[in-house]
Amino acid sequence: MLPLCLWLCSQPVRAQKGNAAQNRPRVGLVLSGGGAKGAAHIGVIRAVEQAGIPIDYIAGTSMGAIVGGLYAMGYTTDELEQLVKMQDWEMLLSDKSPRKQLSPEQRERKGRYILNIPLSRSAKPKMDGFVRGRNLGNMLARLTVGYHDSISFDSLHIPFACVATNLANGDEVVLRSGKLSAAIRASMAIPGVFTPVLMEGKTLVDGGLCNNFPVDVARRMGADIVIGSTVQRVFNDTMQQGGIQSVVQQLISISSRRKFEENIQLCNLHIGVNPKGVSTMDFSPEKLDTMIRRGYETARQHQRTLQQIALATGVHFPYAPKLRFPGQTPGASSVRLPADTLCSPHSAALASALPKLQGSHPSRPTGCQRGMQSDFQVASIAFDHITPAEERIIRKACKLAEHSRITQQQIEHAVTLLNERFLYLDAHYSLIEAEQGYHLLFHAHERLASELGVAARFDTEELAAILLNANFVFRTHVPTTIDLAARLTEQYAVRGSLTVEPWLNKQFNVFYEFRHRDIDVNHKGRRASSLVFQQQQAGLAYAYRQTRNFDAELGLKFQRFDFNDVLMNDEGTLAAFPDPVSDNYFTGYVRLNYNSQDKADNPTVGSKFVATYTFTTDNLTCLKRPHAFSTVSATWQTVMALGKRFALLPRFSGRLVLGKKVPFIFRNAVGGHLEGKYLEQQLPFVGLSHFELFRNALVSCDVKFRYHFLTRHYATLLGAVLAEQRDVRHLKKAHYAYGIGLHYGYETKFGPVQAALSYSGECRKPTFYMSVGFDF
Structure with missing residues (x-):
């Protein structure tokens, strides 16, 4: 607290000048990993917004990467709360296909077995992770439509970074570019639970193994002030007996303990939310609601410090996030919308404002608009590592055609067919923006024998x-x-x-x-x-x-x-x-x-x-x-x-x-x-x-x-x-x-x-x- 006050006192002139908006100190928000407990970050962000603090950079690990990445795209805290509470997390954290997309015969079969061991054509079990993350990956793909190509994460609504671990040598890998959904998925690939993610020739797993609270990353991004949110229990030298989840959580905590404590010291404001009574994998709506409320209440306890940070930035209350368009750098001027035009499922104000703001420059809509979009104008369709016969079947069964509008349901139906009927271990899709709509690409890798x-x-x-x-x-x-x-x-x-x-x-x-x-x-x-x-x-x-x-x-x-x-x-x-x-x-x-x-x-x-x-x-x-x-x-x-x-x-x-x-x-x-x-x-x-x-x-x-x-x-x-x-x-x-x-x-x-x-x-x-x- 004292270092923050001294720093604020040394910056009195910035808020007085006419160019304060450009010269003000930059604020970074850092969100730790923590599974279901990470829902508390939504409440923390809500309190930071209400304090009138602009967020210029976001860095996160694991669950913090999900919340931070979607917020960086443009999702509001209300939308994030609705998303995490309405998801079927038991389904998302498994490789089961949605029941409604299976035939009655397939449903009966899927409802019998407690253990399924897939074998490749070499007859070796494919058990490098218990869950390949198919459903989680498809959910992230659905929420990040428009960012399926390789991009710089600095081009998001708010510049974003997440952390993963290189499984080959244990090095920290900071992801600031690439495919957004894959980066978030890599940041939460818990070893032995989720299969690793291959990106840029590296085998990546959960970033919590090396840096579960990446304050240093936010500093390197350019943050002058860092607000950090954590949901970890106090480190203990002894551990009470628990299940496999407790063991995995403890191993992750041990591996990054020193860096975690060092990063807490790098925070200007550390908001530690008490996770008592909520486990890492407890994604029930009641527990998620509890953590969101705790996050908000804990952040509000630091209201005085939050107000001091808001004054240091020179931003008038209430703060309204800025829209950044493709090609703009973080420091470039951008358009600020009134607070009541924030993207919401119940408001079309932002959608109607975008064309006027952009002029003739084609821009990506904000993340919340894409994630809630039910159909897309598709200019072209391609299949990667899929046989021509399978392609013909999928096109006919799902009624996929170029230069037509294709629904999200049709796309996910095609992915289900690749997984369940043609038994590909990992099938997913990309929607990449093109001149006359989107380019739809289906990917499939390694089929079961x-x-x-x-x-x-x-x-x-x-x-x-x-x-x-x-x-x-x-x-x-x-x-x-x-x-x-x-x-x-x-x-x-x-x-x-x-x-x-x-x-x-x-x-x-x-x-x-x-x-x-x-x-x-x-x-x-x-x-x-x-x-x-x-x-x-x-x-x-x-x-x-x-x-x-x-x-x-x-x-x-x-x-x-x-x-x-x-x-x-x-x-x-x-x-x-x-x-x-x-x-x-x-x-x-x-x-x-x-x-x-x-x-x-x-x-x-x-x-x-x-x-x-x-x-x-x-x-x-x-x-x-x-x-x-x-x-x-x-x-x-x-x-x-x-x-x-x-x-x-x-x-x-x-x-x-x-x-x-x-x-x-x-x-x-x-x-x-x-x-x-x-x-x-x-x-x-x-x-x-x-x-x-x-x-x-x-x-x-x-x-x-x-x-x-x-x-x-x-x-x-x-x-x-x-x-x-x-x-x-x-x-x-x-x-x-x-x-x-x-x-x-x-x-x-x-x-x-x-x-x-x-x-x-x-x-x-x-x-x-x-x-x-x-x-x-």
């Missing part, structure tokens, strides 16, 4: 289960994949399939599957029989898999059932159902699938609909009864939000068997907790712990009333009713069954943890069920 998936779950029925999957991709003229899967548990199974895709979203599939079943069949809640049998099926299918929400499948399959042991209880409660007989069956089927739900577990919006028709015979020479029969089934469920925390989830299901003397294995089966766990047609029903057999005509309805609390916790009240009869005509005289239950769920990265207590009028006793992990 295969991918290994691992899933695991535990429940009170099967105890433990493991699912292993290997997906092999062949770079043939017609895209071809081989998929192998094995389910290791009491109900073990193996499956193999070969898929060719001559046209996008149109697939031909050949498959074989073997399953071992060891199941109990209940009647009125009591075990009626135990069955041990093997099921084999092989088939051919044609599938249309639209990228969003809908897919359809038409197929033929051969099925073989071999029953080894059939144990009946003494009461003969299955007398109405013939004994299972080993036999062969031929089935043709049509399946329609629609899914717009945002999550597989505990969805908050969207609906799901599945309809299936099958025709089965045990004799291809006789397609009439009693050798043949048909089934029709459908399920529809939706989510009805009742405020922020409550939701109503109704589901309606029905299945009709058309035929007499239908084999046991194809009858209506209801019960259990997972759909299709024991038999393909099995429907879950609250209160029935194991499945029971019902007659040919069946309809059911269940309703869930769900309460969402403490971010990841769910409590649900369930009620269900079903009606069954021998055919549709007699449903008015149907037999009814009901069930009620109470369900608790907790979401984790390894799948949901669930516990359920339920009761049904069929078994007339409470049942308890618990599971950990994704369903499969």
Whole structure:
């Protein structure tokens, strides 16, 4: 504080002169790294603005680079706050494709595996970072449209610099030019978490390893006064036990501790925000809001010092940021707009003012305008390291054409296809300004040869289960994949399939599957029989898999059932159902699938609909009864939000068997907790712990009333009713069954943890069920 006062006292004349605006001391703002805690920088900047202080330079590391870089482009603090709080950070900090851009079949697959290991064509695992940063890179690209070419960061609204670390030798790398989004991405590439970024022949990782608070960088940029914002805890010689995040954070802190402390001494004003209760990776809206508020309140505690700095700059209150246009240097004169024309999603004042200010000189719009732009006039389109066949498919599927307006959604759809359908490890895009619009360039690097998936779950029925999957991709003229899967548990199974895709979203599939079943069949809640049998099926299918929400499948399959042991209880409660007989069956089927739900577990919006028709015979020479029969089934469920925390989830299901003397294995089966766990047609029903057999005509309805609390916790009240009869005509005289239950769920990265207590009028006793992990 004393050095600042002495410095200010030595500069009394500058504010008096007419050319004070040009000769005033330059102010630099420095923002430290800190992950989610770095949201506090937004509050600090807001307080600095309100104090009337002009910001002439910005330097940042990691999260400070994101906030600082976007602010340097022209985003306001209100826009930055909205951006960080509205993002799905769990998605951004992963390589998962947005669920809405996947087909229902892809969503089901992505929702199973807790570990995916990509293999290159050399068969070496590509695990140089757990996350390649695809989603984060695409988000930064979306927010920095217009700066996708290589530029000097001095040409931004405010000159900007960020810091990365050269992985080869540990040297500090100050980034003041290049592609802005890549520079920010490099500054926050935490080793072992994110893959490094290649820039100018260097392999770059998180700048926090060498300089997590780059005050010295701001000084070299030309700052006379430096205001610094940090979100680090006090350095301790001992560390309490913590998770991997705490360990990584501590290692970064240790590696740059001395420089961090030296840079604090170089600040004229150091604003240290207390991060208590907020971890580096806690990006929940509540914690982000907490840090933004703390940043503002902490900065306001230094209000007197901020006012002294404002007076030293000679800028009248309130300060309005200046717009800098291409070709202007930091010291050149520039146009100042009134404070009410700051770029905002709710104001078009800046957009209308720009042409008058610029005259005939074509200028980049401010960053906030680009980041909120939904479509672009594209003059040309090019593909880098992408085959001509893939280019044709993407152009057609995404309706990309030169000299037309292309939406952000179309561009991101194309990137999703490159990542998910053509399995490129790193696909992204650039929008570079051209004379008649933008030049759109898609980049792709290194395609997968295969991918290994691992899933695991535990429940009170099967105890433990493991699912292993290997997906092999062949770079043939017609895209071809081989998929192998094995389910290791009491109900073990193996499956193999070969898929060719001559046209996008149109697939031909050949498959074989073997399953071992060891199941109990209940009647009125009591075990009626135990069955041990093997099921084999092989088939051919044609599938249309639209990228969003809908897919359809038409197929033929051969099925073989071999029953080894059939144990009946003494009461003969299955007398109405013939004994299972080993036999062969031929089935043709049509399946329609629609899914717009945002999550597989505990969805908050969207609906799901599945309809299936099958025709089965045990004799291809006789397609009439009693050798043949048909089934029709459908399920529809939706989510009805009742405020922020409550939701109503109704589901309606029905299945009709058309035929007499239908084999046991194809009858209506209801019960259990997972759909299709024991038999393909099995429907879950609250209160029935194991499945029971019902007659040919069946309809059911269940309703869930769900309460969402403490971010990841769910409590649900369930009620269900079903009606069954021998055919549709007699449903008015149907037999009814009901069930009620109470369900608790907790979401984790390894799948949901669930516990359920339920009761049904069929078994007339409470049942308890618990599971950990994704369903499969």
